[in-house]
Amino acid sequence: MLILSIDTSAIASAALLTGEGETLQAFATEDTRTHAEVLAPGIHGLLCAAGVSGAELDALVVGVGPGPFTGLRSGIATARALAFAWNKPLHGVMSLDAIAVDAALDAWRLGIDEFIVATDARRKEVYWARYYSTGGTHQLIDGPHVSAPADVPELPAYGRGAGLYPEQLKAVPDFSGTQPTAEALGRTAVVSLVRGLPLLETTPLYLRESDAKVPGPRKRAL
Amino acid sequence: MNRSEPLVLGIESSCDETGVGIVRGDTLLTNTVSSSMEEHVRFGGVIPEIASRAHLDAFVPTLQQALDQAGVTLDEVDALAVTSGPGLAGALMVGVCAAKALAVATGKPLYAINHLVAHVGVGLLDGGALPENLGALLVSGGHTEILRVKSITDDVELLGSTIDDAAGEAYDKVARILGLGYPGGPAIDKLAREGNPKAIRFPRGLSQPKYMGTAEAPGPHRYDWSFSGLKTAVARAVEQFEAAGQDVPVADIAASFQEAVVDVITAKAMLACTENGITNLLLGGGVAANSRLRALTEERCAAHGISLRVPPISLCTDNGAMVAALASQIVMAGGEPSGIGFAPDSSMPVTSIHL
Numbered sequence: 088m089l090i091l092s093i094d095t096s097a098i099a100s101a102a103l104l105t106g107e108g109e110t111l112q113a114f115a116t117e118d119t120r121t122h123a124e125v126l127a128p129g130i131h132g133l134l135c136a137a138g139v140s141g142a143e144l145d146a147l148v149v150g151v152g153p154g155p156f157t158g159l160r161s162g163i164a165t166a167r168a169l170a171f172a173w174n175k176p177l178h179g180v181m182s183l184d185a186i187a188v189d190a191a192l193d194a195w196r197l198g199i200d201e202f203i204v205a206t207d208a209r210r211k212e213v214y215w216a217r218y219y220s221t222g223g224t225h226q227l228i229d230g231p232h233v234s235a236p237a238d239v240p241e242l243p244a245y246g247r248g249a250g251l252y253p254e255q256l257k258a259v260p261d262f263s264g265t266q267p268t269a270e271a272l273g274r275t276a277v278v279s280l281v282r283g284l285p286l287l288e289t290t291p292l293y294l295r296e297s298d299a300k301v302p303g304p305r306k307r308a309l
Numbered sequence: 310m311n312r313s314e315p316l317v318l319g320i321e322s323s324c325d326e327t328g329v330g331i332v333r334g335d336t337l338l339t340n341t342v343s344s345s346m347e348e349h350v351r352f353g354g355v356i357p358e359i360a361s362r363a364h365l366d367a368f369v370p371t372l373q374q375a376l377d378q379a380g381v382t383l384d385e386v387d388a389l390a391v392t393s394g395p396g397l398a399g400a401l402m403v404g405v406c407a408a409k410a411l412a413v414a415t416g417k418p419l420y421a422i423n424h425l426v427a428h429v430g431v432g433l434l435d436g437g438a439l440p441e442n443l444g445a446l447l448v449s450g451g452h453t454e455i456l457r458v459k460s461i462t463d464d465v466e467l468l469g470s471t472i473d474d475a476a477g478e479a480y481d482k483v484a485r486i487l488g489l490g491y492p493g494g495p496a497i498d499k500l501a502r503e504g505n506p507k508a509i510r511f512p513r514g515l516s517q518p519k520y521m522g523t524a525e526a527p528g529p530h531r532y533d534w535s536f537s538g539l540k541t542a543v544a545r546a547v548e549q550f551e552a553a554g555q556d557v558p559v560a561d562i563a564a565s566f567q568e569a570v571v572d573v574i575t576a577k578a579m580l581a582c583t584e585n586g587i588t589n590l591l592l593g594g595g596v597a598a599n600s601r602l603r604a605l606t607e608e609r610c611a612a613h614g615i616s617l618r619v620p621p622i623s624l625c626t627d628n629g630a631m632v633a634a635l636a637s638q639i640v641m642a643g644g645e646p647s648g649i650g651f652a653p654d655s656s657m658p659v660t661s662i663h664l
């Protein structure tokens with residue numbers, strides 16, 4: 088099995104993985120605002136480096152957020168167009184799972200049962216979800232949500248969203264800068280794909296409405 | 310790459326229309342458009358985030374439909390093209406990412422195209438080669454520009470543009486003031502037919518001598534437009550009727566507003582044409598559907614000895630065929646592809662015809 092994974096819920100990243108969850112090639116950028124420029128060259132580069140063509144892929148997976156809208160859409164638009172052109176199945180994965188997969192193992196080692204994964208939602212808010220660690224495997228029990236850091240449950244928190252708000256969140260130091268990556272996202276997806284378990288649709292998890300307001304009564308010009 | 314009669318697939322997502330068009334050389338094969346206009350109605354104008362969300366959902370179905378209608382496969386396409394600007398940043402991003410992905414998946418060359426110049430290039434699909442001494446007047450919800458087109462593939466110059474609202478935006482805002490709904494253009498155009506265009510003299514923006522100057526010593530905005538003052542003048546007129554306890558003569562206001570817009574657009578366009586040796590004018594953009602704009606442009610072009618070309622309205626509004634049409638010309642002229650590393654540019658200048 089050969090899977091192309093893409094996530095742009097925070098940084099832009101892509102990875103090529105085997106059915107055993109082994110990463111053949113991975114690409115990631117630290118920048119959170121140039122997805123439309125760098126993502127396609129990144130994917131092209133990793134396919135070339137691995138000597139893999141689209142026809143050889145078994146499936147694509149994409150992070151469906153939550154994440155800042157414009158960046159998030161670049162990954163989903165890219166993944167949908169690639170899957171269409173290659174005529175390959177495409178699945179969605181909740182992007183916070185890409186942090187939870189490694190956080191769950193860490194939590195288990197530390198004897199933590201429940202934990203939070205949080206990422207930067209900008210506007211002084213975080214995207215977060217609550218997970219259970221069953222023997223090192225993550226299990227989503229609540230979320231994803233978007234809220235002020237103060238409204239997140241008081242549990243050990245993994246991810247950059249926790250690192251940004253050390254006053255309000257119990258950030259786990261080793262993970263305080265961790266962002267979702269396509270590589271980690273692919274590892275969580277592979278387990279389900281190999282077992283034939285369902286994944287998500289590719290509908291983006293915006294969590295926030297567009298800021299549009301229905302206009303009120305006309306303002307006086309005089 | 311086939312450069313003599315290339316099969317080109319063009320993608321447009323700069324505003325609220327998701328378009329995929331396919332051309333072969335300068336023959337139109339299909340022009341598929343999915344619009345999110347309905348979703349903007351209750352807001353009275355295009356909401357960028359709503360438009361971007363709609364582009365994401367519409368893209369693959371629109372692409373599939375275009376390929377089916379044209380009876381071609383992605384494999385057969387010689388080149389891909391996408392609007393890279395100007396337009397709404399988040400909306401452009403969706404089309405650009407999808408286009409780049411198709412380029413990665415198929416290995417086809419990708420051309421990043423200027424939306425405004427594509428509005429001119431679409432003229433090639435209807436009526437063949439573009440004439441010499443060409444100008445283009447583009448009027449829509451997103452733009453109001455007058456261009457000089459020496460060569461559609463490598464020499465386009467901006468002569469004038471709006472310094473604030475686009476003409477179509479002014480229509481939307483005034484329609485809201487008059488309680489006529491969205492989009493404002495068709496509603497005002499319809500109602501204006503029942504009104505007196507001379508009932509109220511609304512201001513013609515940037516027409517004072519300090520802005521206009523003379524042909525020899527042009528002022529800072531000789532060929533530019535401004536519509537924000539006009540919108541305020543309409544609001545003030547409505548309030549004066551209301552304050553006096555009178556019925557608001559909505560049809561007269563609509564007609565007088567439309568006359569002010571169309572008069573100043575065409576007057577300045579004619580000035581730009583005659584002073585820049587333009588003898589052929591192409592009218593493009595969604596507001597080209599406006600009956601009064603068409604009539605007055607025809608009348609004034611005729612008076613100035615300028616030939617006028619107006620593509621069918623389905624090609625005047627934003628669409629992917631215009632992107633494909635311009636890219637096809639660039640391919641035939643030997644232009645190099647843009648690669649897949651470019652960034653969308655929401656304020657891409659017309660001098661940049663493709664990246």
Ligand SMILES: [Zn+2]
Binds near residue numbers: 424449451452594627
């Ligand atoms: Zn346009």
